[in-house]
Amino acid sequence: MTEHDDKHLVHGYLRQLPDSDAEETREWIDSIDDLIKVSGKERARFIIGAIREHARKAGAITKPDLMTQYVNTIPWDEEPEYPGTPEEQDLERQFRSWTRWNAAVMVTRAQKPGIGVGGHISSYAAQATLYEVGQNHFFRGQDAPGGGDQIFFQGHSSPGNYARAYLEGRLTEADLDSFRQEASRTSGGRGLPSYPHPHQMKDFWQFPTVSLGLGATNSIYQAWFNRYLHERGIKDTSDQHVWCFLGDGEMDEPESRGMLQLAAGQKLDNLTWVINCNLQRLDGPVRGNANIVQELEAFFKGAGWNVIKVLWGGGWDKLLREDKDHALSDLMSNTLDGDYQGYRANDGAYLRNNFFGRDPRTKAMVEDWTDDELWQLRRGGHDHHKIYAAYRAALAHKGEPTVILAQTVKGYDLGSNFAGRNSTHQMKKLSSSDLKLLRDTLQIPIDDSQLEDPYSAPYYKPADDHPALVHMREMRQKLGGFIPERRGQREVVELPTEKPFKSMEKGSGKLKVATTMALVRLLKDLMRDKKFGFRMVPIVPDEARTFGMDAMFPSSKIFNTLGQHYTAVDHDMLLSYKESTQGQLLHTGITEAGSMSAFCAAGTSYSTHNKVMIPFYIFYSMFGFQRTGDQMWQAMDQLTKGFIIGATAGRTTLQGEGSQHMDGHSPVLASTNPGMIIYDAAYAYELAHIFRDGLERMYGDGSDGRSQEVMYYLTVYNEPIHQPAEPENADVEGIIRGIHKIADVDGQGGPKVNLLASGVAVPWAMEAKNMLRRDWGVDATVYSVTSWYELRKDGLKVNEHNYLHPEEAPQKAFVTQKLEGEEGPFIASSDFEHQVQDSIREWVPGTYETLGANGIGISDTRPAARRHFRIDDASIVVRALYGLAKEGKIDRSVVKQAIDKYDLFNAVAGKAIPEA
Ligand SMILES: Cc1ncc(C[n+]2csc(CCOP(=O)(O)OP(=O)(O)O)c2C)c(N)n1
Numbered sequence: 001m002t003e004h005d006d007k008h009l010v011h012g013y014l015r016q017l018p019d020s021d022a023e024e025t026r027e028w029i030d031s032i033d034d035l036i037k038v039s040g041k042e043r044a045r046f047i048i049g050a051i052r053e054h055a056r057k058a059g060a061i062t063k064p065d066l067m068t069q070y071v072n073t074i075p076w077d078e079e080p081e082y083p084g085t086p087e088e089q090d091l092e093r094q095f096r097s098w099t100r101w102n103a104a105v106m107v108t109r110a111q112k113p114g115i116g117v118g119g120h121i122s123s124y125a126a127q128a129t130l131y132e133v134g135q136n137h138f139f140r141g142q143d144a145p146g147g148g149d150q151i152f153f154q155g156h157s158s159p160g161n162y163a164r165a166y167l168e169g170r171l172t173e174a175d176l177d178s179f180r181q182e183a184s185r186t187s188g189g190r191g192l193p194s195y196p197h198p199h200q201m202k203d204f205w206q207f208p209t210v211s212l213g214l215g216a217t218n219s220i221y222q223a224w225f226n227r228y229l230h231e232r233g234i235k236d237t238s239d240q241h242v243w244c245f246l247g248d249g250e251m252d253e254p255e256s257r258g259m260l261q262l263a264a265g266q267k268l269d270n271l272t273w274v275i276n277c278n279l280q281r282l283d284g285p286v287r288g289n290a291n292i293v294q295e296l297e298a299f300f301k302g303a304g305w306n307v308i309k310v311l312w313g314g315g316w317d318k319l320l321r322e323d324k325d326h327a328l329s330d331l332m333s334n335t336l337d338g339d340y341q342g343y344r345a346n347d348g349a350y351l352r353n354n355f356f357g358r359d360p361r362t363k364a365m366v367e368d369w370t371d372d373e374l375w376q377l378r379r380g381g382h383d384h385h386k387i388y389a390a391y392r393a394a395l396a397h398k399g400e401p402t403v404i405l406a407q408t409v410k411g412y413d414l415g416s417n418f419a420g421r422n423s424t425h426q427m428k429k430l431s432s433s434d435l436k437l438l439r440d441t442l443q444i445p446i447d448d449s450q451l452e453d454p455y456s457a458p459y460y461k462p463a464d465d466h467p468a469l470v471h472m473r474e475m476r477q478k479l480g481g482f483i484p485e486r487r488g489q490r491e492v493v494e495l496p497t498e499k500p501f502k503s504m505e506k507g508s509g510k511l512k513v514a515t516t517m518a519l520v521r522l523l524k525d526l527m528r529d530k531k532f533g534f535r536m537v538p539i540v541p542d543e544a545r546t547f548g549m550d551a552m553f554p555s556s557k558i559f560n561t562l563g564q565h566y567t568a569v570d571h572d573m574l575l576s577y578k579e580s581t582q583g584q585l586l587h588t589g590i591t592e593a594g595s596m597s598a599f600c601a602a603g604t605s606y607s608t609h610n611k612v613m614i615p616f617y618i619f620y621s622m623f624g625f626q627r628t629g630d631q632m633w634q635a636m637d638q639l640t641k642g643f644i645i646g647a648t649a650g651r652t653t654l655q656g657e658g659s660q661h662m663d664g665h666s667p668v669l670a671s672t673n674p675g676m677i678i679y680d681a682a683y684a685y686e687l688a689h690i691f692r693d694g695l696e697r698m699y700g701d702g703s704d705g706r707s708q709e710v711m712y713y714l715t716v717y718n719e720p721i722h723q724p725a726e727p728e729n730a731d732v733e734g735i736i737r738g739i740h741k742i743a744d745v746d747g748q749g750g751p752k753v754n755l756l757a758s759g760v761a762v763p764w765a766m767e768a769k770n771m772l773r774r775d776w777g778v779d780a781t782v783y784s785v786t787s788w789y790e791l792r793k794d795g796l797k798v799n800e801h802n803y804l805h806p807e808e809a810p811q812k813a814f815v816t817q818k819l820e821g822e823e824g825p826f827i828a829s830s831d832f833e834h835q836v837q838d839s840i841r842e843w844v845p846g847t848y849e850t851l852g853a854n855g856i857g858i859s860d861t862r863p864a865a866r867r868h869f870r871i872d873d874a875s876i877v878v879r880a881l882y883g884l885a886k887e888g889k890i891d892r893s894v895v896k897q898a899i900d901k902y903d904l905f906n907a908v909a910g911k912a913i914p915e916a
């Protein structure tokens with residue numbers, strides 16, 4: 001062995017094991033040295049490969065080689081027959097040509113002067129055969145016996161999906177002409193969004209994918225969630241497969257690669273990824289100086305996936321069969337992606353000189369070939385036979401997810417202005433001559449005269465009885481209907497009875513209970529509801545103990561497709577850790593991104609599976625919207641429903657945690673997501689009403705006219721407080737719409753103020769009311785603002801109505817109606833930034849002072865942190881006095897006295913709220 005051997009793990013491993021027969025080892029190594037000397041390195045590599053393969057079959061080697069030669073994984077002689085007669089295959093080829101044509105024409109027409117909304121042409125050109133083989137032979141629609149497959153299409157290849165739907169008769173020419181014109185729709189079409197999402201096309205798109213990487217993670221969790229439904233006996237998903245189409249550039253996103261271990265560990269063989277390796281991303285090559293396919297092969301194998309490389313079309317088979325000394329396969333393996341890209345951007349002569357010409361042996365292999373014949377050699381991702389073989393093998397593979405690495409050409413068949421060009425991604429139209437060339441290549445029967453103006457180039461669709469259309473329809477019918485197709489909620493849900501909510505209404509008596517704990521208790525009680533409980537899907541990224549959910553481990557159990565094969569360290573304890581195939585809890589490990597994907601899968605089950613499942617995703621509030629905001633957006637885009645719980649919320653409630661944990665702004669971030677209904681409840685009984693209303697709104701019969709496809713974001717706290725019992729005449733409408741009065745003036749005289757607070761700040765406001773009376777003779781009301789943002793939405797709606805109906809009597813915002821009878825200034829506080837409280841300023845009828853925890857959180861005690869941000873009870877008092885002074889109701893010197901009295905700039909002077 002050489003001195004460098006110990007650099008590598010495998011050699012480290014060898015060196016640490018005693019060699020029981022060093023002489024025998026030496027003899028084997030010597031024979032390899034001889035082999036290299038006599039037959040050369042290429043031959044030696046082949047023989048070693050053959051030996052390894054043999055040893056693997058005999059069970060002596062269990063792990064795959066991480067990186068293989070740059071050739072197809074499935075050898076030509078193991079390929080299955082492509083289904084159908086040669087005539088039918090030709091019909092599929094024709095149909096494929098039409099989808100390509102119509103996709104390119106649609107984007108070009110959308111680029112016409114005066115519209116110019118753009119689109120992508122080259123990505124679908126590379127995908128077309130990958131999609132079409134699936135559409136003709138694999139992807140099952142929702143009427144298929146097993147319920148159909150779930151296909152995550154590449155976002156910016158959507159022109160291909162639209163072009164197919166047009167040929168299927170699902171979209172009209174006017175629809176295609178409304179591509180990227182969702183509102184203007186001058187063509188009279190339905191308005192096709194640029195990328196997949198169901199908002200405008202609720203009957204079409206299922207999975208938003210264009211934010212690169214998010215389709216990848218969601219597809220993994222979709223496959224996992226399918227298993228979850230199956231194992232729990234909720235739905236038989238055993239015959240449903242998840243496919244995900246991704247770009248090779250997209251594989252740079254951490255979300256694309258970051259969840260692979262879950263798919264492998266959970267043995268998700270119901271999942272197949274197809275990575276379109278056109279070797280290019282937006283700006284240029286993905287790995288110009290290396291090989292993306294080889295990198296991905298090693299990466300996926302290392303993560304435990306089955307890898308199938310589809311690199312070369314059938315034309316290469318003959319050459320590889322003649323590659324006796326492996327010069328060609330070595331050349332293939334030693335060529336850089338940057339060069340591969342360049343070959344397809346040139347021509348046959350260039351390929352001969354710059355690829356085959358690099359080795360005299362390969363040069364000789366193609367001596368008898370014309371340049372044109374060389375140019376006809378295709379990449380594997382454009383050869384339907386090779387793709388079919390790979391898809392078949394993927395579905396047959398058991399115990400591991402599969403990734404197919406298909407080598408393609410970006411801008412394939414679009415001519416030399418497109419194919420392989422660095423600029424190809426952003427080319428938005430074909431010129432008249434590009435169109436003519438494409439027409440010739442695809443053999444579309446359209447005259448030159450119709451192609452002079454590229455913006456009015458015609459679509460192509462023959463009569464309905466054309467055999468290619470008949471064949472396509474037959475294939476889709478056999479496979480259970482068209483894809484993509486989305487269906488809405490059909491299942492009728494029996495909502496839970498009053499019972500689970502009862503404990504929330506009682507209050508906590510002498511005990512102090514945090515709202516996080518109260519909400520988790522509600523969750524547990526809901527899960528116990530006989531008819532409804534199975535629908536709740538608790539999702540937690542490794543903080544269950546923090547949120548008091550560990551009691552669920554033994555009762556509800558943690559879902560794992562493998563069950564539990566070890567003896568839990570705490571198996572003899574009451575609250576032992578229990579993993580099970582029947583588990584109800586989705587414990588995702590430390591991944592908020594994974595949790596969000598699980599949330600999407602569970603929260604769209606009402607549509608994807610017609611099984612209403614209700615995700616309850618609880619996280620450390622700082623790590624939710626901030627960490628995975630784009631996924632929250634995607635969830636909205638997918639019309640996901642469910643509850644998102646920002647637990648341990650607030651900028652001062654987490655004793656000692658500091659900057660990275662103290663969330664003072666998640667409601668602000670959440671408020672930018674149009675699908676969110678945001679609440680910051682103070683008390684358990686408020687939460688009970690909010691939660692019950694949320695269930696009714698999202699999963700009820702929709703008769704109240706509110707939009708059902710929403711997500712609830714509830715901030716809850718870890719600070720134990722006295723939970724009051726629900727007052728007899730609780731203002732339930734106020735709680736749900738965003739504000740209700742929880743303490744009235746005492747009527748003992750003095751100037752009046754109104755304290756508005758939310759969440760954990762409500763007890764401070766209550767104490768401030770006491771202090772105002774005791775120290776300054778001021779009479780205060782206290783309002784609990786359960787939702788600043790619902791109030792704001794209502795205010796904006798009223799504004800909109802008023803200016804659009806200028807001659808009608810103006811309407812009043814809900815918050816204005818609630819507060820307009822009150823006298824005196826209004827002082828608002830919460831444990832969040834000012835902008836939360838400021839969001840309703842416009843509709844508060846009077847002087848409005850806000851306190852807020854702006855800036856970064858600090859590590860300290862709660863009272864010190866609250867004093868630091870000047871949001872505590874004393875700060876509210878001072879601010880209320882200031883409000884009164886501004887209105888001329890007291891002298892300004894009183895405010896100064898209060899500042900001094902409470903030592904307002906001294907963090908140590910901040911006090912915990914005294915016991916009631
Ligand atoms: C998160 C995110 N970042 C950037 C983009 C913009 N974008 C759209 S497509 C693209 C290049 C994609 O390259 P690749 O994944 O290789 O797909 P191809 O078009 O080559 O098939 C980029 C950067 C995006 N859609 N999402």
Ligand SMILES: [Mg+2]
Binds near residue numbers: 248277279281286
């Ligand atoms: Mg690419």
